[in-house]
Amino acid sequence: MTKQTRHGKHEDAILGPRPSWAQRRLTDDDGWHAWKARVSAVCDVETDCTRSFRADMGLFDLGCIGVQRIATVKQRYTRSRRRIVDSMLDHYLVQLYLSGGATGFIGAREMKVGPKEISIFDLTRTAESEEQEADVLALLIPKDLLDDELAHACDLHGSVMTGNTVPFELLRDCLVSLSERLPRIRLRDCVTIVDLVLALLVPAVRELQVEASGGRDHSLELTALRVRRHILRNLSLSELGPTYLSERFAVSRTQLHRYFAKDGGVTAWIRTMRLRRCFADLADSSCGMSIRRIAEKNGFSCGAHFSRLFTRTFGMTPSSVREQRKQSVSQALADNHHFAEWTRSLG
Secondary structure: OOOEOOOOOEOOOEOOOOOOOOOOEEEHHHHHHHHHHHHOOOOEEEOOOOOOOEEEEEEEEOOOOEEEEEEEOOEEEEEOHHHHHHHOOOEEEEEEEEEOOEEEEEOOEEEEEOOOOEEEEEOOOOEEEEEOOEEEEEEEEEHHHHHOOOOOOOOOOOEEEOOOOHHHHHHHHHHHHHHHHHHHOEHHHHHHHHHHHHHHHHHHHHHHHHHHHOOOOOHHHHHHHHHHHHHHHOOOOOOOOHHHHHHHHOOOHHHHHHHOHHHOOHHHHHHHHHHHHHHHHHHOOOOOOOHHHHHHHOOOOOHHHHHHHHHHHHOOOHHHHHHHHHOOOOHHHHHHHHHHHHHHHOO
16 A cells, blocks of 8 residues: 655655656657657757657656656757746756767857766756757756855866766666666656765766866855855845955955956846846746836836836846746647746746
């Protein structure tokens, strides 16, 4: 007899593909359009194989980590700034290529990943990739979940793990085994599986850090990571800025600027994070606050100034974002609703 949890689930139940994808194979031109609509929750996609299109995809919810098993024809993916804003995913995408491979572009830098190799993308940043016909196991991992386990900050965007280290080989073998067992996983095993994956992923990422660091002192990077986390958790503070952060973390304004040099400075980064939070609140149908209250809650004291910044950043006014959420969605987006909600719920 199965045991029912307080959430109404049976803890011995089999954890299989989510209902909207269950036992469904998308093929031919119609399948391509359905696939394109669903993937739009994360990125834009193109292919030259619309008539001979094929895609199999299973979604598995392990709690705080989402797992996807995807087998598709050759495709091109783009995660643009607009898609980043629309999806509001603050996750790493970790992909093991069971077969096939891909070429990716992180700005002007090219990355290549082949069979039995692992790529990592930061979904808060732009990227492009061209994927061969491939079978991929993809993990959506909240950034905080992984960053909290690392000794210091590290730019993982566009990283590729190969079979040159024991930590990588152990991680790869674990993920290959996981891909084979996903349809038979029981709910009561999810916590154990997440712990196991993180326990193997963290040492493998640390190997990447060692290679990238060249033996540098990481104390400054650790402080930079702590400053960023503090900002994200306190966006509503009116005093949040260079002076406040310098005093709180005992660093000079010059050093603080170095932490955020790639982001246009600390003030610019705080403003960007506040605007993103406002966009998310405006697009959230469950948020009943006025536009002015949303702006104030996220650190903007002047409504007119907020509106100008918002429109310049996103190419649309705050009121138009709110109005769009009231409009009826197309059938394609309705079909995509489950996947979009699933990705946003992770973490």
